[in-house]
Amino acid sequence: MKHISEYRDPNLVRALLDEICRSVTQPWVLMEICGGQTHAIMRTGLDQLLPPEIELVHGPGCPVCVTSLELIDKALSIAAEPDVIFTSFGDMLRVPGSREDLFSVRARGNDVRVVYSPLDAVKIAQENPQKQVVFFAIGFETTAPANAMSVLHAQSLQIENYSILVSHVRVPPAMHAILSSQGNRVQGFLAAGHVCSVMGFWEYPAIAEQYQVPITVTGFEPVDILQGILQTVRMLESGEIAVKNAYSRAVTRSGNRQAQAVIDKVFKPCDRKWRGIGLIPQSGWCLREDYSAFDAEQRFSVDQINSEESPLCIAGQILQGVKKPYECEAFAMACTPETPLGATMVSSEGACAAYYRYARNHVDIS
Ligand code: SF4
Numbered sequence: 001m002k003h004i005s006e007y008r009d010p011n012l013v014r015a016l017l018d019e020i021c022r023s024v025t026q027p028w029v030l031m032e033i034c035g036g037q038t039h040a041i042m043r044t045g046l047d048q049l050l051p052p053e054i055e056l057v058h059g060p061g062c063p064v065c066v067t068s069l070e071l072i073d074k075a076l077s078i079a080a081e082p083d084v085i086f087t088s089f090g091d092m093l094r095v096p097g098s099r100e101d102l103f104s105v106r107a108r109g110n111d112v113r114v115v116y117s118p119l120d121a122v123k124i125a126q127e128n129p130q131k132q133v134v135f136f137a138i139g140f141e142t143t144a145p146a147n148a149m150s151v152l153h154a155q156s157l158q159i160e161n162y163s164i165l166v167s168h169v170r171v172p173p174a175m176h177a178i179l180s181s182q183g184n185r186v187q188g189f190l191a192a193g194h195v196c197s198v199m200g201f202w203e204y205p206a207i208a209e210q211y212q213v214p215i216t217v218t219g220f221e222p223v224d225i226l227q228g229i230l231q232t233v234r235m236l237e238s239g240e241i242a243v244k245n246a247y248s249r250a251v252t253r254s255g256n257r258q259a260q261a262v263i264d265k266v267f268k269p270c271d272r273k274w275r276g277i278g279l280i281p282q283s284g285w286c287l288r289e290d291y292s293a294f295d296a297e298q299r300f301s302v303d304q305i306n307s308e309e310s311p312l313c314i315a316g317q318i319l320q321g322v323k324k325p326y327e328c329e330a331f332a333m334a335c336t337p338e339t340p341l342g343a344t345m346v347s348s349e350g351a352c353a354a355y356y357r358y359a360r361n362h363v364d365i366s
Helices: 012-024 035-044 069-079 090-094 102-107 118-127 145-156 171-180 193-199 204-211 222-238 258-264 289-294 315-319 351-359
Strands: 026-032 054-063 084-088 110-113 130-141 162-169 188-192 217-218 244-245 267-274 279-289
Touching: 012 222, 026 035, 026 193, 026 222, 035 054, 035 188, 035 204, 035 222, 054 171, 054 315, 069 084, 069 102, 069 130, 069 162, 084 090, 084 102, 084 118, 090 102, 090 279, 102 110, 118 130, 118 145, 118 162, 130 145, 145 162, 145 188, 145 258, 145 289, 162 267, 162 289, 171 188, 171 204, 171 279, 188 193, 188 204, 188 222, 193 217, 193 258, 204 244, 217 222, 222 244, 222 315, 258 267, 279 289
Parallel strands: 026 054, 026 188, 084 110, 084 130, 130 162, 188 217, 217 244
Antiparallel strands: 162 279, 267 279
């Protein structure tokens, strides 16, 4: 299949691994930002094929994982209201809040539905005018255009019973937070290709320059990932500080201007709390005043919620590249995909889920 098999070609993979081995002369810590890349690396075993000098640590680019506990608890509260149809992508249903998850709310008879697009939620609102329909609008820059479009679509159809619970987060402020944190170990970044396909990478040279870290825009197939690692290692070894694009078939420097315009029309930057990490200034998007009528947080009274994280969960340190999942004492013991204590064990992009699924038999968890 075009753009699948050619980027999984074993000969190309071997050639790139050989080139990486030839290029590296000392230890380097690289962070892949996106959880999709983490899963691809673990699923294909690339982490074990790389030379021992290269350590990959896993970044916060898993939208399900970083949606704040407070917002999950607000979602649970709204979903439990009578006359509400609460809609969400499937991953979110199993994410633990302080006391339960959306599946539990549904099991009590509330109307919680999985949708594959926010436009499906708008359609549900259109078909159920007597109900309030809420869409859980989570995600990075990748999902923001579609979520913004759903608001514009609902507005154009004059649908008044549709709102979104917004938990949008942005990559560049998270990179600043990681690189300026005390325990930072990251020396080079593999930037998330799909985020850059929307936003471009024009924001990254300033980050590279400020923190003296090379950055490579990287895709998701084995050849893409190894090309990203190779370019980053070459820059590290030569002392070059720059931003390179190893995903040029999908990404341009300026990104998708139309998608950016839709985001900018509906959302504005705001402070955002990240689960396990804390508040990162200007790291989120919220609805602009013009669209506040579509804001579920304003439509429902959900301010007074005391949220409580499991004391065992160290997901925040994992999402900042400080620790690995197997360093959590609950990993594969108290915390499994069936009994998750944190969101990183639930999400299809979560680092703990990746290690549990692909690597728990070959990492030391004793
Ligand atoms: S293994 Fe479970 S408890 Fe430990 S950090 Fe991951 S999600 Fe949290």
